[in-house]
Amino acid sequence: MLEGRGVVQLSSNNYLDLANHPELKRAAAQALETYGCGAGASRLISGTMELYAVLEAHVAEFKGTEAALVFSSGYHANTGTIPALMGGEDTVFSDEWNHASIIDGCRLSSATVRVFRHGDMAHLEELLAAAAPSGQRLIVTDSVFSMDGDVAPLEEIVRLARRYGAWVMVDEAHATGVFGPRGAGIVEELDLQGEVEVQMGTLGKALGSFGAYVAGSRVLIQWLVNRARSFIYTTALPPPVLAASLAALRIIKTEPERRRRLWQNAAFLKRGLAGLGYRLGGTGSPILPVLIGDGAQTMALSAALLRRGVFAQGIRPPTVPEGTARLRITPMATHTEAELERALGAFAEAGKETGVL
Ligand SMILES: *Cc1c(COP(=O)(O)O)cnc(C)c1O
Numbered sequence: 049m050l051e052g053r054g055v056v057q058l059s060s061n062n063y064l065d066l067a068n069h070p071e072l073k074r075a076a077a078q079a080l081e082t083y084g085c086g087a088g089a090s091r092l093i094s095g096t097m098e099l100y101a102v103l104e105a106h107v108a109e110f111k112g113t114e115a116a117l118v119f120s121s122g123y124h125a126n127t128g129t130i131p132a133l134m135g136g137e138d139t140v141f142s143d144e145w146n147h148a149s150i151i152d153g154c155r156l157s158s159a160t161v162r163v164f165r166h167g168d169m170a171h172l173e174e175l176l177a178a179a180a181p182s183g184q185r186l187i188v189t190d191s192v193f194s195m196d197g198d199v200a201p202l203e204e205i206v207r208l209a210r211r212y213g214a215w216v217m218v219d220e221a222h223a224t225g226v227f228g229p230r231g232a233g234i235v236e237e238l239d240l241q242g243e244v245e246v247q248m249g250t251l252g253k254a255l256g257s258f259g260a261y262v263a264g265s266r267v268l269i270q271w272l273v274n275r276a277r278s279f280i281y282t283t284a285l286p287p288p289v290l291a292a293s294l295a296a297l298r299i300i301k302t303e304p305e306r307r308r309r310l311w312q313n314a315a316f317l318k319r320g321l322a323g324l325g326y327r328l329g330g331t332g333s334p335i336l337p338v339l340i341g342d343g344a345q346t347m348a349l350s351a352a353l354l355r356r357g358v359f360a361q362g363i364r365p366p367t368v369p370e371g372t373a374r375l376r377i378t379p380m381a382t383h384t385e386a387e388l389e390r391a392l393g394a395f396a397e398a399g400k401e402t403g404v405l
Contacts, residue, residue, distance in 0.1 A: 066256030079291035087284035095284025111263035128278030134159035137183035185214035197335025217246035225254025313379035352398035
């Protein structure tokens with residue numbers, strides 16, 4: 049519902065439509081009754097309520113790691129983890145299209161930051177070969193790039209990491225719940241659990257709740273508990289949020305058909321939009337960037353779609369590079385074919401009205 053009117057929502061990261069799932073709501077309501085509205089303090093003072101231990105154990109099991117740590121958000125996880133691991137002697141290698149929270153994590157660390165061209169493994173290797181021999185090395189990348197929907201070449205990144213003595217950190221914000229046989233992400237899909245030292249992901253996108261996690265070795269998690277400032281110096285998450293995340297993890301395991309429907313819907317939309325003559329970027333994930341180029345024309349198309357009952361938000365610089373403004377379309381598992389047909393009809397009309405088609 050948008051201003052009292054039903055619209056087809058194509059701009060949400062609520063991929064599996066779990067944010068409104070009755071089990072998440074029930075779990076959150078129960079936790080509200082049992083534990084109250086707020087944690088009352090940071091994790092290291094008195095905010096670590098028992099739900100945290102349960103959730104962290106479940107996340108570790110889900111990700112196939114020894115341990116996991118829940119952060120208040122993905123932004124907190126990235127801006128806390130990178131500076132906790134990397135100091136003045138060290139070098140971080142970061143994909144140029146990485147999420148802003150990774151960029152800010154790099155800025156907050158005193159490490160040298162080397163940015164490699166998006167997905168360009170030859171460039172990454174060049175930078176690794178040229179790096180100072182002393183100090184630690186960390187390669188950090190999104191697994192699914194949030195504005196383009198393309199997938200990082202993780203196998204090649206891991207291969208280079210082993211050759212040049214680097215650790216790998218992967219941000220699975222858009223892959224958690226979407227990729228992998230159990231929905232654990234692209235690291236799971238490629239069977240790289242043992243090769244990625246730092247697996248980060250969020251609980252606020254496909255999981256429909258809020259918060260984020262870092263999964264890895266017990267030593268890594270202990271280190272973050274003691275060193276990650278965005279973990280230490282902020283109030284713990286409200287108990288209902290933790291309970292909703294736990295319920296979401298359960299549903300991802302027991303309802304794999306949601307994942308399947310999401311992919312089917314993405315394929316349907318992709319075919320339809322390409323058939324109308326729209327230029328799609330990325331692909332390889334359910335994120336479909338409809339490339340327009342000009343910022344004003346992008347927003348005009350977005351407005352023309354909304355008049356026809358379709359919510360597709362425009363994305364402009366500086367979030368994406370200059371000249372690549374776009375609509376970033378993401379279906380949900382619960383969209384019906386009739387809803388997606390209606391959306392495609394609106395795309396046909398709005399594209400002509402705004403001169404995009
Ligand atoms: C959304 C996102 C984040 C931030 O997560 P929040 O929980 O919303 O703070 C981090 N990394 C990537 C790749 C994201 O898409």
